[in-house]
Amino acid sequence: MLNSKNSKLILGIDPGSHKTGYGLIEISGKSIKYIKSGTIKLGDGEFFERMLTLKVEMDAVVKECNPTEVALESLIYVKSPTALFKLAQARGVIVSTLLDDFQGKIFEYSPNLVKSSSVGHGHADKKSVQKAISMITGVKEFETDDESDALAVAICHALNNSRVSVTS
Numbered sequence: 001m002l003n004s005k006n007s008k009l010i011l012g013i014d015p016g017s018h019k020t021g022y023g024l025i026e027i028s029g030k031s032i033k034y035i036k037s038g039t040i041k042l043g044d045g046e047f048f049e050r051m052l053t054l055k056v057e058m059d060a061v062v063k064e065c066n067p068t069e070v071a072l073e074s075l076i077y078v079k080s081p082t083a084l085f086k087l088a089q090a091r092g093v094i095v096s097t098l099l100d101d102f103q104g105k106i107f108e109y110s111p112n113l114v115k116s117s118s119v120g121h122g123h124a125d126k127k128s129v130q131k132a133i134s135m136i137t138g139v140k141e142f143e144t145d146d147e148s149d150a151l152a153v154a155i156c157h158a159l160n161n162s163r164v165s166v167t168s
Contacts, residue, residue, distance in 0.1 A: 009035070011067035012154025013058075014146045015094055017086040018042050020054060021146025024065045025137070025154045032158055034137035036065070037151050039144045047086065051093050058097045070098055071107045071157035073114055073149065109156050114149070117156035 007028040014021035023037035040057040042050040062070075072094065078084045098106055112122030118132045130148045134140060136155060142148040 008069060008158075009065065009067040010154045010157050011062065011065050011070045012150040012152070012157065013070065013072045013094060014149035014153060015072060015087065015091045016042075016146060017047070017050060017054075017083075017090040018044065019144060019146045020058070020090065020094070021144060021148070021150035022058075022061050022065075023147060023151030023154050024067060025151065025158065027158050032136060032155060034139060034151070037139070037142070037147045039147050047089075051089065054090060054093050055097050058094055062098065062101070067102075069105045069107065069157065069161075070102050071109060071153045073153050074108045074110050076111050107157050107161070109153060109160070113160070114152050114156045117159045118152045 007026055010025050010027060012023045012025070019042060020040040021037070022040065024035040026033040026035055038061075040054060040061065042053050072091065075084065075088060075091065078087065095106065109117075115124040115129060116122040118124075118136070119128050124132075126145045126149075129152050130142060130145065133142075133148045133151045133155070137151060139151075
């Protein structure tokens with residue numbers, strides 16, 4: 001899938017306990033190329049069943065995408081401690097799925113940095129993020145906010161860890 005040996009495939013992940021977004025981009029020189037994105041829908045069933053589904057589906061996404069690096073959004077502030085605990089557990093499932101193959105190649109970014117990297121300010125709303133990601137990737141519509149957020153995470157990683165510019 002890589003165009004050259006100097007290219008990197010970055011898989012961005014927006015973790016969730018009901019839906020997890022993923023987005024794959026290729027970085028080659030100073031350019032960002034959209035490859036694919038989607039949402040792992042976990043439904044509303046029993047929590048541990050959803051986590052098993054997340055592990056299996058995330059493993060399949062990683063095998064299909066074959067990234068060189070992975071970037072995740074860090075935990076966000078939520079009003080409900082129960083929701084925070086479930087989100088943290090979902091992130092744990094994702095990280096444990098990645099550790100064997102990506103030790104030292106997993107990166108984490110705060111929601112504010114992700115938004116700032118794609119939109120220009122850290123308190124942007126979901127619509128602004130989607131519009132900016134659409135302009136960068138050329139994708140007209142996203143199935144879910146989680147999908148566009150995952151691409152924003154991947155782009156944030158590209159912009160903060162290499163010499164890439166969204167204007168190139």
